[in-house]
Amino acid sequence: MQLSEQEQIRREKLEKIKALGIDPYPAPLYPVNASATEIKNNYQEEILEDGTKNRLNYQEVCIAGRLMATRPAGKATFAEIQDSTGRIQIYVRRDDICPTEDKTLYDTLFSKLLDLGDFVGIKGYAFKTKVGEISVHATGFTLLSKSLRPLPVVKKDEEGNIFDAFTDPEMRYRQRYVDLVVNEQVRDTFIKRTKMMNSIREFLNSKNALEVDTPVLQSIPGGAAARPFITHHNALDIPLYLRIANELYLKRLIVGGFDWVYEFSRNFRNEGMDRTHNPEFTVLEFYVAYKDYFWMMETTEQLLEKVALDTNGNTYVQVGENMINFKAPYKRISIYDAIKTYTGFDVSEMEEDGLRDVCKQLKIEVDNSMGKGKLIDAIFGERCEHNYIQPTFIIDYPVEMSPLTKKHRSKNGLVERFELMINGKEIANAYSELNDPIDQRERFEDQLKLQERGDDEAMFIDQDFLRALEYGMPPTSGIGFGIDRLAMLLTNQASIQEVLFFPQMRPEK
């Protein structure tokens, strides 16, 4: 392994530290009793009548973190310690930490053998410097872990301008640990993502929904139309697939008698990657017995309004150029009306031939494997979808594109389905679930016909799922939310890689 000059120097320092009898990776816990942000937010002092200051709290603090900046000034040094809450300045004076004749601790260990990035513990007291910065005056320090690689040095001035930011996307994603250390806004994005997940759980748990786990390894990759990852189980000598969806398993649980189940499902799809697609991604699905898709629209509005508030403190979220308002209620527009609005064509009575003709006139590329459902989907996707910036429910899809959805109670040829569009993208997809086992079997058979026509994404038939439906499933409404995309919206990120800690990358050579 070829070490850079700076790495060699750090290893030499490591040896010198050991030679001083100091363990650079000590085992004992460090008794941390305060954090950087906590001290900065709560420190108090008073000015007495004679003008002297009286410090009121944090007079015996013990903080720990990475050393991220030093400003030496002879026999004293200002430095910055970064912990999980942020940064705080520390003031280290030689004669305070070395009260005897022996000045090794300051002159050698602190001044020469510590590097930016090292973990240190600081004991001392909080005070305010003469320019007013709340800091910790060190009375002692402990090396907690030596860093052998230099971190990128990112500097910030008084106005918050950032210099030499660590921005290379490849390095940021491959070495996310570095990205998180030096880029505060990256850490904030992921904290928001977790807040969002917590808020969703809170909402669902408050309704007595049951969080469940269902199989990731499936012998039939059902519940969606997508290419699966395939693997092999040695003991059983059978192929297994990583799930593309968990829908059919959650419905089995509704058959089993639960009336509200949910799962944050990591799904896997063996398809292209781009700034809105990662091979593994997270979907929240929930299924509720005795409800329909109208109820689900109201529930979705309530959920998203709460989640936006909990995550950002506001129902308004700036996403790129757009200001999006998650405040309920959201508009509802049928897919046929949407197509009529943006293309002028009324496709509601059209069959396949008519739809192909419309696609031709609109210059939308189609191929022979596409049935009525896919053609309508193509028109909507090309001409309508991107126009719905504010949250909008697109409702009542044609039956051909929705093999798991109940037929519409009054509109022939349609199903009770909605997709929620936000910022021109689909965020959620929901149905009144199909619970008629005979109808479901026919829909699967139609999918088989599509497969024979060359549609390689048509759904597989799951016989056990049909068996479950035959035992009886109550009327149920279900929904799936693209959690990564929701996180992108709520954190104003244009790339899915920015909301996944470790996005998929080609392996390094």
Next chain:
RNA sequence: GAUUCCGUAGCUCAGCUGGUAGAGCAAUACACUUUUAAUGUAUGGGUCCUGGGUUCGAGUCCCAGCGGGAUCACCA
């Protein structure tokens, strides 16, 4: 998968019509006991992504490969 742009010091980046590599931060040494993008002086640090080719000579031009970004296709 297609198109296009990019890959130079630990990090952020310069490097013109080809002439043997440069800055800031970081590092090293010295100075400095209230600094905050600390400062001053000095010093060291490079497989210019990899492999070919053209050329007297390639970081620079050409070809191939590897990796990444953007756009498109498939999809959520």
